[in-house]
Amino acid sequence: MFLILTLALLPLGLIALIASLQAIRTADLEKEALLRVAVTQSARKLTADLQSDRTALQLTINSLGAADTLICDRLDLFLKSNDPEGGLYYIYDRAGRRICGSDRAEPEGLDRRERFSGPHAQILGGTPYLVSRVKSRDNQLVGLIYYSRVHLESVADPATALQNRQLSLRQGDRQLIISRPRVSPGDGRTTSLSARLEPPDILLTMTVRDPPATVARTLSLFLPLVMWFAAAAIGWFVVNRLLIRPLVLLRRAVASYHPGEVLEPMQRVRTPAQEIVALGETFREISEDVATHEAEMAESLETQRKLTREVHHRVKNNLQIIASLINLHARSAHDPEAVEAYASIQRRVDALSVVHRNHFAELEENRGVGVRPLISELSASLRGTAPTQARRFGIQIDSDDLHISQDVAVPVAFLVTELVELAMRLDPQGRMHISVQLQPGSADRGLLHIHSPALRASEDLAGHMEDRYGRVLTGLSRQLRAPLEQDGDAGSFAIAINVLP
Structure with a gap:
């Protein structure tokens, strides 16, 4: 500028x-x-x-x-x-x-x-x-x-009033100085003119010496340039004070703005232009509207969060009521097959309840469902509802600190429930190792690996897979959108799941 x-x-x-x-x-x-x-x-x-x-x-x-x-x-x-x-x-x-x-x-x-x-x-x-x-x-x-x-x-x-003049007569190489100037000979610039006398061999020379250069004379000579520079400097100062500096402060205030704040960019500026003042007021009004909307959205979000928590709480309570009703009916049943059917249904209802309870616990931080607490609580629930001969069935859990969405948590819980129940049927005194590890080189893919000697390839395993478990496991793998890999010799099942970053 x-x-x-x-x-x-x-x-x-x-x-x-x-x-x-x-x-x-x-x-x-x-x-x-x-x-x-x-x-x-x-x-x-x-x-x-x-x-x-x-x-x-x-x-x-x-x-x-x-x-x-x-x-x-x-x-x-x-x-x-x-x-x-x-x-x-x-x-x-x-x-x-x-x-x-x-x-x-x-x-x-x-x-x-x-x-x-x-x-x-x-x-x-x-x-x-x-x-x-x-x-x-x-x-x-x-x-x-x-x-x-x-x-x-x-x-x-x-007769003319010439200052600092010097008169001299010159004839050949002879010179007679008639009058001397009032200033020293070395000061200023001189101007000389001569005229001939009668007789014509004598010259009268008059020398006028300019006054010495002073600061005042130099300033008077360069006064137009000084005025030009002063005008440019004053113009820049005025423009900077009225336009540039207020705009810079306004830009900084807008750049450092965070939603929810109210901008006051013109408080530190004393002499801005009226247009910039109006622009600052516009930004202040916009920030006030945004802050008001942010507060309303935060209030709405809090209300929605409370409603969601209430829904999950009611679903968990309803599932617990259903599990209690199934347990009451199971106690009144006398046929072993009916008792086992009631227990199988109760385990799956408990698995779904565990998912909702863990999702409800992580709802405040909105991080999803923790895999380790989900499988730990699910394992404890499965051992609590297991048949009498399978009450000492051992479950070892090895999991990273991973989180999954509710859409992934539900099929994972059902998948673990199905495989644990299958292993308990085949070997009630056996054991099982469940691990969930983050896949190498990936930040959003984990591997669920379930291993048990009871799940090794056998006629009983093949019969149960054909009877019911095979169809259920296939449907759950489709929900997880990944193939369920079975290793009959090692007695293990593995499937890739999506985890939250």
Whole structure:
């Protein structure tokens, strides 16, 4: 989001930066034009001053040639009116004799042999003076005017207000600095322009030094970029505070939601957008409805569980009543075959009752019927209802901690009952080993294995199997949807059953 806002505001930042650079360039051009006007004006003023003094000096030395010595006083007054330092001038003849001049001593720097030779205006090397030279018509007199740095600066001072300027005169390799800038030479960028004086071999150079780069100037230059970045940052902060952060908190609250809870995703958010507030309220209302439905479903499920328990309890009680009635009828019977028939029926009713009792015990945890307690209780019930001669029939149980559904438990109980009763008929004093083990490599298949010496192949076993037990065992194996494997030599039966994972 920050990148998107940054890219969206980038054209505005670039436009502002280009406008700022263009304004700086325009200011530079205006400053350069102002500097050109200033240096031209200064050159003209300095040229006019030099020409005026040269004219006065020319008239003076020509008049001296006519034996008029009072004109030197008038020249002195004229030069002093222009030069605050007194207007230094000196007039010499060919013999080197001073005709007249200022009261002050002549500055050093000009050799006496060079008084009649040299240009009209000359910069003296090593001294802060500019010398203007004028000869008489007969070339017998020469007049020298010395201009100090202060006088040159006052004359050449431009009318425009240029700060940090420097004025200098250059003649060949000689240079005379008239004024210096207020800042040190190494600070800032400089701009220089020159104009020629009369005589044309002297250049007046004006140098303007820009103020040094400061933090304020740098910030003013990059202010558009700073504003662009600040706008992007503020935009991202606002979007993050109003949209992104509330949406992230809302997503976390929804991701960690568990059925039955009531969502309150907007409690920790102070300034979300109204649309997100409405969305949070919608989630809260939906979670309230879900919690209400969950509570109703839990209540309905508890009611259903109680009803189921009541049904199993009533079925178990009814089976016990039926078993009691069968037992009463068996006691009143006198025929041994009838007694045995009643006992056989009672054992099967007890087997079904054991299944319901175990299913009722495991109903709270909804894990199905435990195989080990089912077979253990069933074995105890079979030994309790066995004939008198088979009361000492031994049953050994070896079972893993497995659980089966009621649909599997009923045929398993009947299958064990049929085989135990068959073994008791064939060998009342015998024994039996019942094992239920989980098949290797499988998590939902177990193997029920019943072994007894009485179940070895014999004529009696074959007769009982043909008479009744064979058909019953076949029907039970079909209910378990697995073949019942018989090993006559070992006296065992085995069948695969489905177990709960």
